[in-house]
Every structure is written in C-alpha cells, then in structure tokens.
Amino acid sequence: MEVMSNGAPSIGNHSDQEMENRKPKIRAVNLGGWLVTEGWIKPSLFDAIPNKDFLDGTILQFKSMTVRKFLCAESGGGSRVVANSSGTPGGGKHPAGSGPRWETFRLWRISEVLFNFRVANKQFVGLDSSGDGVDLVATCDSPGTRETFEIVRNLNDPNRVRIRASNGFFLQVRTEKRVTADYQYDESDAWGDIDPSVFVTSFIKRLEGEFQITNGLGPRKAAEVMREHWRTFIVEEDFEFVAENGLDAVKIPVGWWMASDPNPPPPYVGGSLAFLDKAFCWAEKHGLKVITDLRAAPGSQNGWERSSSRDGFQEWGDTNETIQQTLRVIEFLTSRYTKSPSLYAVDLLNEPLTGTLPRETVSGYYIAGYKAVRKHSSAAYVIMSCMPETSSMELLLPDASGLDRTVVDMQCYFLFDTEFDTIQDILPFIYKDSVTQVDRPASSNGPLTFVGEWVVEWGPNDATKEQYQKSAEVQLEAYGRATFGWAYWTLKCAEDRWSLEWMIKNGDIKL
Template sequence: MKPNYVFILVCCVLSISQATVAAPAASNGFRVRAVNLGGWLVTEGWMKPSLFDAIPNRDLLDGTTVQFKSITLGKYLSAEHGGGTILIANKILARSSETFKLWRINETTFNLKVYNNQFIGLDTTDGVNLVAVKNTPCILETFMILRNSDDPNRVRIKASNGFFLQVKTEELVTADSKGNERWDDDDPSIFIMTALSPYQGEYQITNGYGPVMAPKVMREHWETYIVEEDFKFISSNGLNAVRIPIGWWIAYDPNPPKPFVGGSLKALDNAFKWATKYGLKVLLELHAAPGSQNGFALSGSRDGTLGWGLDSIEPTVAVIEFLAARYAKNPSLYSIGLMNEPSLWVSPETVMSYYGAGYDAVRRHSSTAYVVMATRMWAHNVTEFLPFAAQFERVVLDVHLYNFNHMTVEDVMNGDVYTHCQEVVSAVTTSDGPLSFVGEWTAEWMVPNATKEEYQRFAKAQLEVFDRATFGWAYWTFKHVGIHWSLEWMINNGYINLTASDPISVSSI
C-alpha cells in the first residue's frame, strides 16, 4: 500500500483484537529481515517517474480521469444519470457523471468510460448523437483527442464517423462538426480538457509505449534497476532476504497477454541466482493478480476497476502453481505470497477460498516453502484470517504498517509505533497460529521538517516493534526517488545501520 493511497491507511487496521502471547520464530529460529524490490518487476510510476518520460501524451494513460468543458457554454460534458442514455452538457461543476476514464488505444485515440462503466459512443440509430450504453467498446466507441499545439488543454474530440463532437445546446451533443484550423472561443467543437488522477502502473507503461517501444523500455529497466551488485549490498548490510513483487503476466512469459511484454521472468531467474550467490532468501509475492485485487495501478489495473473475484481464483492459482513448480527446488526460495493487499471490497470468504487453493498449489511442489496470506486492505479486524490460517502448516499472516496519521514526532512514536503498531503485531502473533510478518513498512512519515536524528529515532522504534514479528519484516523499498522510502539511501547515509547491535549507531547521529 503506497503512493497517495498510503496516507489513507493508518497502520492498516481500525480495530484490533486483544494482544496474545508472542509465538517463537520459525522452527529453525530464522527471522526474515528483508527489503522489498518494489518497482522492479511490477511498475509503480511514483517510485521512478522518469520511466514514463518518453511516452507521447503521457498525461493521457489508461485509467486517467478527464473532464471536458464546452468552450461556448462553459459547462461540462456529462453522461446523463452516469450512463445508460445520452450525453449532455449542462453542469457548471464537474462531478462523477462529468468525469470519464480513458482506455488508451494509441497516443491520440481512446475509449471514454463513464461512471456506470459504460462507454461513450455514437448512437447506432443515426450515427450522430452521443450515447453511453455499451459495456464493451467497439469502433463506434472510439474517439481521437486532438490537442491545440499552443494550449494542449484545448481539444477537439473526433468520432469514428470522421466528425468532431460539438455542443449545440445543453441537451444536444452531436458528432457532426467539420472543425476548422482556428481554435476560437465561439467554436462549439472546442473543449477545455482537465486530466486528473494519473495512473502509472505496468498496464499504463506498456500500453503507453506500445508494442514496439515497450519491450525495449521494460527490458532496459529490468536489466538496470536491480542488478547483482544490489544483492551483494543487501547481503553485506544486515539483511537476509529480498521480497520480490511480481505480476500475474510473468507466468505467460515470454508472450504474455497484451499490452504486457515478456522478459520479467528472466530477471526473476537472475534474482534467484544472485540470492543463492550471496546467501539471501527470496520471498515471492504476487503483487498484481489477474483482474486486479484492489483496483490500484500497482496491481496491474487498467482503469481502477477491481476485477478480482470468484471467477479469478482459478487463473490466479495457476500463476501460483507456475511459480511453485519453477522455483520449489531452488535453495533460496523461502516463501510464496499468494496475493498482495486484497481489497476490503472482496469478501473474506472469497479470499479464504483462494488462499486454500493457493496453499494447495504450493504444497503440490514444496513441503517447506512458507505460504504467505495477506490481510485485506483497510480491514477493521486484522485477525479475521487467523483461525483459517491456523489450519495449515508453515503459513504466514502478512500485515502492512505505515505511519502517516500524525504530524508530530512524539505522536507518531507513542500513538502509532509504540501503541497502535505494537498492538497490531501482537494481535497477529499467537502461540498456536501462523507466523506474523510485517511485509511492508517505511521510515518515511508526514512530520514536517524532521531532522536526521528524528528519522533515525523513527526507524529504530519501528525496528524494535517489527522485530517481534515471528516471521520477520520487509522494508518498502530498496530503491526509490523518495529518499526515505529507499533503504539503500537510508543505509548509505547513516539513517539505518542493520549490521550493528543497535540499528542506529551513535556515531552516525
């Protein structure tokens, strides 16, 4: 749970059952001290925005929400009732019915998805009027957005009949304008476009660059973002494992479904090779499940739709089966995470049904690999899967703990870390249940103008609490443009020292 969404999350849990007696670590006494290799095999644009720089019209990627204001009426294009009928232009303020999601076909051509998940298109009865009635876009639901070279927010929208949309009245929007070379304020075919909520995930970058450029861009990224030297650095700085987020399309490498591109499997094979060389364990983690388990771009979603459910269980298990079969005999494989951050809107029964099937898939190939089951994002009760997980052997319950709900150092320390997060870790750590794991945490916070010493105190406090998790913890993440999110930067600059008995050495303060 990261980017803007992370500020909504307050230690993942709103209510927690009473703390229980702490269980021992794994049977061999080993506790994971890991770092996530986030943004590598599953793209998260907020971690490395420069990856998207060369995409034409990069502000108009899949899932971006847009609004169109008529230049002549000063009112917004709107899907009446949110969809299912005609398009109008009678609203002064833009809300849900006046906001559309883009499905990108190429840099200038798009489908426009309305609030009710239908698509704007030409009315089949006359081929001129605009409606939003189709659940699946075809030719009639395809539009070109042409931008003014001097003002790219001033646009015309060209329909598949070759004509431009124009607003004739508040109740009449048609595709029958021929347009002209001028962009005057009295032209009803001109709109002011506002692009909101940009999406920057794997779907957006691969579809944005297209089938020719995307393979080149992604393979260069996979070959340079994480390299062998990073594994050596990780191993020599007090860490014993890497948690590697992956996407479902990796199971179909080298020819995954479009727009995804092949090559990430080779990178993962290299990761296992380097982990073995430097004595690191590998924690595989399905970050992006088929259909998207939480609707965020980081889960491979095209437009924010949460498409994972009962029908997704079988194809998701197939991905887990692929991973288990491929790496079960590798000495570095330590665990397989069945799914990252399933949404609260997915029922616990559906998640448990999948977790049971995913566990069986791993066990068909390995009796020793741990199986990690994540809590639902924003679940009120973080212990909801404890009784279920307790039925299985070598199972881990994963919670993600970010601390962003206070603005002062002491409030974060006392209210978040030493109270709330400690309660969460205690709640999921039982004497007879699954092992507990803090799969994501960071030493970034919302405290303004925090000093280096305060960051050190914050990191140390979290380490004290998360070291009590019986499976261990994993920092988010190894590399990041946001320096405090990057464990590599934090170690190199003396904010965290995991090789010392005290994680913050006095000499570095």
Template sequence: MAYCSYLNLYLAFYLSCIAPLSLAQTAKSSVPFKAVNLGDWLVTEGWMNPSLFDGITNKDLLDGTQVQFMSTNLQEYLSAENGGGTDVVANRASAFGWETFRLWRVNDSSFNFRVFNKQFVGLGGQGTQVRADSNAPGDSETFQIIRNDGDPNRVRIKATNGLFLQAKSETLVTIDYEGLGWEDSNPSNFKMTIVKTLKGEYQITNGYGPNRAPQVMRDHWNTYITDEDFGFMSSNGLNAVRIPVGWWIAQDPTPPKPFVGGSLQALDNAFTWAKKYGMKVIVDLHAVEGSQNGNEHSGTRDGYQEWGASNIQDTVVVIDFLAKRYANNPSLAAIKLMNEPLAPGVTLDTLKKYYQASYDAVRKHTPSAYVILSNRLGPADPKELLSFARNLNRVVIDVHYYNLFSNKFNNMDVQQNIDYIYNQRASDVKDVTTSNGPLSFVGEWTAEFAKGGASMQDYKRFANAQIDVYEGATFGWAYWAYKCAANHWSLKWMIENNYIKL
C-alpha cells in the same frame, strides 16, 4: 578394539540424534527475516521512478487517467447521464463521478472513454447523438483527443468518421461538427481537467506501445536491480528480498498485450543472486488479473477493482506456476498469494476460497516453503484470517504499516509518530502474532511519515522505533523499498546516508 567399536557406535548414534536438530536450527536461523521489497522492478510503480515514463508521447494521458470535459461555450461539464446506459449530456455546473471519464489508450492520441458504470462512450445507433451504453469499445467508441498547442488542456474530440463532438445544448451532445477554431464560443471546444493518473505496468507498456515497450522494459529490468545490489543488501544485514510480480509472468515470454516478456528471466536472475549471497526470496503476487484493489501496483488498466470469484482459478494457475518453477530452489522462502486485497470489494469468503486453493497448489510442489496470506485493506478485521490460517501448515499473515495515507497522521509531530509505533503498532503486531497460529510478517513499512520538515536525527529515531517493534513479528519485516526516487522510501539511500544501520 571393542572400546573403539563402542565409541564409533556411540558417536554415530549421537550424530544421528543431533543432525535433525541442527538442520531444523539451520532452516529457522534466517527467520525472522530482515528483508527489503524490490518494488518498481517487475511490477512498475511510476511514482518510484518517474523518469521511466519520460519517452511516452502524451504521458499524462495513459490508461486509467481520469478526465473531465467542460464545454467552453456552455460552461457546463459533459456527463454520462445516470452514470452510463443512456445519453451523454452537458448540463453539470460541477464535476464528480458521472462527469468523470476513464481513458483506455488506443495509441498516442486516440482513446476510449469509460464511464462510471463501466460502459463506453460512443455514437448511438444510426444517429449523431453521443451515448454511453456500449459494453465493449470499437471504432464507434474511439476518439482522438486533439490538444491546443498553446494550451494542452484545451481540446477537441474527434470521432473516427472525421467529425467532432460538440455540445449543441445542455441536453444534446452530438458528433457532427465540421468546423475549425479554438475560440470559447466554438461548441466543439472543451476544457479538459485531469483528475487522477495511473502509472503502473499496464500504463507503461501500453504507453510505449508494442514496438518500443519490450526494449524499454528489458533495459529497466537489467539495470534497476543487479548482482551488485544483492551483494550490497547482504553486506548490510539483509537476509531476504520480497519481490513483487504480476500475473502475466506465468505466460512469459509471450504474455497478453500490452505486457511484454522478460520479467521471468529477471526473477530467475534474482534467485541466482540470492543463492550467491546466502539470501532468501519471497515471491509476492502483487498484481492479479482483474485487479484486487484498483491501484496502479495491481496492474490495473483503469483503476476499477474487478477481481472476484470468477478469477480464482486463473489466479491459482499463476501460483501453481511459480510454486512449480521454484519449489526446489534453495533460495525460495515463501510465496505470497496476493498483495493487499481491498475490502469490501474482495469479500472474505471469496478470499478464503482463493487462499485455500492456492495453498493447495503450493503444497503440491513443496511442503516447506511458507505460504503468505495478505490481510485485506479497508474496513476489515486485521485478525479475520487467524482462525482460517490455523488449519494450514507453515503459513504467514502479512500486514502493512504506514504512518501515511490517513488524515490522523497529517498533523502528528515526530515524537507523536514514534509514540504511535511503540503503542499502537506494537499492539497491532501482537494482535496478529499468536503462539499456536500462523507467523506474522510486516511485509511493508517505510521511514517516511506524513508531516515533512523533519531532521536526519528524527528520521533515524522513527526508523529505529519501527525496527524495534517490527522485530516482534515472528516471520520478520520488509522495508518498502530498496530503490525509490523519494529518498526516505529507499532503503539503499537510507543505508548509504547513515539513516539506518542493521
């Protein structure tokens, strides 16, 4: 009996010693992650699924579309003199910033025109002359773009008073034309050039409008990513998903217009499916109010980067909401505080203040979830956050690597792209991976590269090179994206067609 009692005590002591170790090993077993981004699901990116926009009238004139207008009579472009704050003229032989207008869509055919200095075009005072000096759009700043049936880029611009904008002379642009006709000599005729378009969450919801957008978005959320997709991911070697969300999710089910409710339920579903298939979820605040980079994936209305110090508290509220909601969910791996802030518009000091406040918000609800900090894009030191992050617990630095979007990649052949991964990217990963600091995470990468015409074997070699190198990141990597109309950007397609095997 004594021997049995001694043995039982010994076993109890032994188990108490190894239990914490086992738990720690279990907690760490999924790190580094092999993950995939669920892009274009809860934050729309139109290039990934263009057909989603097909039902929108004038779908090429969404919010943020940049347009230029050349008078067919004068053969000169409309311009906001000095970039805004004074008259609109028609005396430019070529078009650049001051001659470019960003659309704010009011309905299918009516718009506000925002100029370079962010004012709006409107009818000045009690006269008829057109000015660009309003800080907020109203009826006087609302115009209908009437397109020619045979040539949709030949347009007339109609004010709410029923009269048309005309270029009387190079220095006199007024709203007082009553005539008709599409002839070149008509001073109210303009050739419209579309310079750039945006197709993000703001564009799709405002484009479809309040009556149609809720159903369109719910149908998309319910079909684009499903339970079966999580099963596919899990069975093919992935153990985590990175899910981009927008700031409006914190106000679901009644977010500010034009956003529509329902994305929060979709995120809840993702957590349920992740638990079912033994996966982890990285929640990524991809779009912040004011836009941190001006890109369509930031939820911007017109492409201006306007997030700054005044937005910190409102953005922390979103992080607090997400942390509180999912803190006790066993599938939560991490919360990313912001995606791709752009330097120098987002200053390092402002970003650190935001990161500290948001880190504190997460830690208020969970001591164990990782907090992910995004490096700034643009002219920024990739190691600029390391010293700051060393003072925080369970923190990750997120970097994004694409052999795209830069002229240096345009003429690289396949082997040069692969060599760049093994040389430069390996060095980049090493620079942000420290023994006594935050973990490193390649949060976005893809098998696509700039120079086309490559073979299947070339793509396989390029993808495998990146997997080899990015496995050196201590928090792991996440492919962009799970689904995409462009095949090499779609990990699902790449796996199904034997380009990638994990």
C-alpha cells in the same frame, strides 16, 4: 548449479541445515519497481512515451465552454451522455456519495491520439446506433469503432481540446441535454469559449503502472525500454549489498503475465521471468531467502497502478476465471522454484481490496492458493495479505489458523500531515499502534505475523536527520515483535527515504 528442465535455477534437495535455515524471523527488503512497474519509483521510465499525459487509466473531466458544465454519463452509464454537471458534490456524483463520479471518464489508450472513454458503471462512450447515429451515449460493454475517439489538443493551450468521433465529425454541446458528433471546423477556427466543440480538460488522476508503460510505449519500444530497465535497475551487486547490511531476504513483486513468458498477452513484454531466475541465482550465491509476491493479479485486485490496473477499476474476482488464472500463476511460480533453497515464502496476493471484494472470494482464494503451493512445496511459507485498517484480519484468521506454515501480512505505513507537531508526539503513536497491529493476530496455534511493507517516512519536510533515525529505531523495535519478520519498502526509489539503500548509505537507519 543445476538447472531444472523448465529453466529455473536449482541446488537440489533440501538438507537438514537448509530446513533449519527456513525458520523465521527474517529481515527483508522489497525489490519494488523492478519486475512490476511503479512510476513513482523510477519516473524516468515514462519519459519516452509520446503524449504521456493521456495514458491508460487517466481520469479526465471535460467542461463545455458554451454551457459551462461538464460532460456527464447520465446515471453513471447505460444511457445518454449529457453536459449538465456542475462538477460539485451532488452534481454528477453517485447518489449514495460513493463510487466514481458520473462526469469523470477513464481512458483506454488505443494509440498516441485515439482512445476509448469508460464511465462510472464501466460502459464505454460511443455513438448511438439508432436514428442518425450522432448522439453520444454510454451503453457499450466492449468498445469498438463507434467507441473510439481522437483527442485534438490546442497547441497554445493543451488543456483545451476537441474530440473527433469515428464518423469524422467533432463532438459539440447543443444543449445541456444533448451532445452530438456532427460539428465540422477547419484549422482557422478559434478555440474560444463560444465554440460548442471546445472543452477544457481537468486531470483528476493518472496511473503509471506496468500496463500504462507497456501500452504507452508500444510493443517494439516497450520491449527495448523494459529489458534495459530489468537489466540495470537491480543487479547482483544489490543482492551482495543486501546480504552485507544485516538483511537475510528479498521480497520480489511479480505480475501475473510472467507465467506466460516469453509471450505474455499484449501489451506486456516478455523477458522478466529470466530476471526472476537470475534473482534466485543471486540469492543462492549470497545466502539470501526469497519471497515471491504476486503484486499484480489479472483484472487487478485493488485498482491501483501497482497491481497493473488498466483503468483503476478492481475486476479481479468478478469472474471465476480471474481466480483460476491467478491460481495457475501461484502454482507456476512454486513449481518453478521449489527446488531452490532460497524459496522461502509465496505471497498469494498483495493488498486485495477487502472493502470491495466479498470476504468469501478472498478467503476462498487463499485456501485454494495455499493448496496450490502445497502441491509443490511442503516447506515454503504461504503469506496471506490483508489491510490492517479494516476488519479483514479477523475475517482471515479462522481460515489461516488451521493451515501449516502460514503467515498474515499486515503493512504498516505512518504518513502524517499536521496532526502532530513534533517527532516526540509521533513516536509513541507509531510504537503503540504498530505493536497493537503486530500482536493482534498472534496466538499459539495461529499464523505467523509479518510486516510486509513499512518505511521511515512520516510526513513533515523539515524533519531532521536525528528525527528520522529515531523514527527508524522505534519502528524497528516494534516490527521486531512480528513472529515472521518484516520487509522494508523498497530497496531503490526516487524518493530518498522510501529507498533502504539510500537510508543505509545516508546513516538514517542502522540494522
């Protein structure tokens, strides 16, 4: 095997047979939770984080026990912080009924006990710089010392907290309209309901992604934990297993920071690029194709933990720099692996939040991303991801239709609660809806269709093995109509039926 000057694996130029092997369709599996962390896939990764209740992006509410109301950023930010929200719809909520609630605060973790609090309009809570400097406001766009707070938890009831400001004093609720940082107490003070400095916390949401684990562990421990995870979670034997079980491709989620390896910006840890190199080597050895999937873009394209969002806000596309940075990542990946016969496709951006991002932003990026790939490869397919439950597919197609070797990725998940009583009720719906989605964008000169994620999990906990087998059979038949193919989510997972490895070994799916 040759090695390129940049360290990437290479077999040399493509032969005619290799070009022939590039034709769809493919049956693939995602390698989720490996090079981009998703806590639910391997929860034990987070065990070593101290005070792991308070990770970046944790959304909290703080209820004052004296006034029985929640702290609230007035108008969602840009003004004072008060304690007058009832916590019910209409109280402390965005007036239009959408967007983050005004009485929720998103953590930026500075250390095990020090944090910034970000509010609905993206400002940070801090001490007012005017007057006596003790009033609580949410007016700062970039946090500093005045916006840093310590959360002190009650040892007997960890949901009861006091919040120490940068001036050394604790927050107290004087009235519903005034919250100040000028309360002093000693360890003998009770944590009772009449104490104006005591708040009861409610956890609204937690994030467990790449940013959370690396920042939560700190640079030294994160390097140790992540490199051990990359070394052991996916190994060459997994590629052999994939090849031996009727699959011919792997789809590998990657993060934007990988293009800066071995010295990515904090808190990310260097070293993951070497394992992507290994993945290409293993794929070549076992005759598998590789799809690189940009799952995490700078600023987060969807605000979800799987895109490595710090605090749940989608900020990719807010500036042109995040788009240009993303294009550099796409070009980096394509140029690095273009000589590998296993490079089959480049997914430009996983699950952009099309309901929030302007159509022209996503569309413009896809056109530029396509050109970035073509600068280095005329053979690799270019995948453009969209959310089929929105109108984004129709908006995307005119741009994709005029481009060579393009693919539209539509993810298909069917997770039900009690809407359906039996598997017999569900299966016709799954098949009909899946076929509709797969066939919808098909045209003679249009992009190929790809079900880039799907899973045999449909909700009821009392489903039988035979019902899961039938569900797998129906979905395989439906997704087999996709002109590019499909990719199961994912190879390994703590949730059994989200793990294709477990499904195959348990006999729940037959490929």
